[in-house]
Amino acid sequence: MSTLAHTMMTTARSADSGLAGPGELDRYPYAEAPMADRVAAPAWEGADSDLGRVGRRAGGSRGRGLHGQLVQQLGQMIVSGDLGADRPLVPEEIGQRFEVSRTVVRESLRVLEAKGLVSARPNVGTRVRPVSDWNLLDPDIIEWRAFGPQRDDQRRELNELRWTIEPLAARLAAGHGREDVQQRLVDLVEILSHALAQGDALTFSRADAEFHGLLIQVAGNRMLDHLSGIVTAALQVSGGPATGCERPTEASVAQHARIVDGLGSGDGAVAEGAMRQLLTVHPEVERVVPAPREH
Structure with missing residues (x-):
């Protein structure tokens, strides 16, 4: 062998x-x-x-x-x-x-x-x-950069990219309600809450990745849909705690729930605002994007 x-x-x-x-x-x-x-x-x-x-x-x-x-x-x-x-x-x-x-x-x-x-x-x-x-959007290259000397640059770039993509996806998804998807997102919020209470960071990260990937897929924009794999890769290799929200907290679970509420009521502005609040957790991102607006 x-x-x-x-x-x-x-x-x-x-x-x-x-x-x-x-x-x-x-x-x-x-x-x-x-x-x-x-x-x-x-x-x-x-x-x-x-x-x-x-x-x-x-x-x-x-x-x-x-x-x-x-x-x-x-x-x-x-x-x-x-x-x-x-x-x-x-x-x-x-x-x-x-x-x-x-x-x-x-x-x-x-x-x-x-x-x-x-x-x-x-x-x-x-x-x-x-x-x-290099194809820097390739999921393999994202992972390899995340564990190499370019790790800090990779994290910053991924966070900036997510901040650009996901608020728009949340707004668009509010206009594409599907009962089965809506129920799955509700279930995922419950899983996030339970994982947080149990201190289960791995389950939290898996649920978080599915939540964000699913949201992009139901936005109704096929070009955005092609980027869902990039977001999933970003969530899996973000560095530190393997969670898209960086730190599993009650506040992050609450923002996920607020996104789901916005989708359920068809209020794209609420869903978008909650997503911006959820993603604005990195100082380097805050330097290049405006603070989220309250709705």
């Missing part, structure tokens, strides 16, 4: 990184530490020491098997700066270091190329691309 395969098996977690579907969250048996127990893969050894350093914190691969693990490790190394811009990536060397086939290396590099992290050109080979070429 290869080193990479061994790492993949030993770092598997009892609960995956996805969210429970509608109606399942309140009975989902969450693991105690979905982020904290992640283990980095073995470092590459040899003359190319910078090619041997993996990212500071390994995350669960969205792919399967060796291919997904290799994408994860190379992606983290690029985003962390361990593999700098214009660094050549030699497939034969990668295959030898990670003990994987040329097919696995080739497919992994294609995935990274689609994310804007590398480029492959005839007579030049595969090289790492500068950060200006």
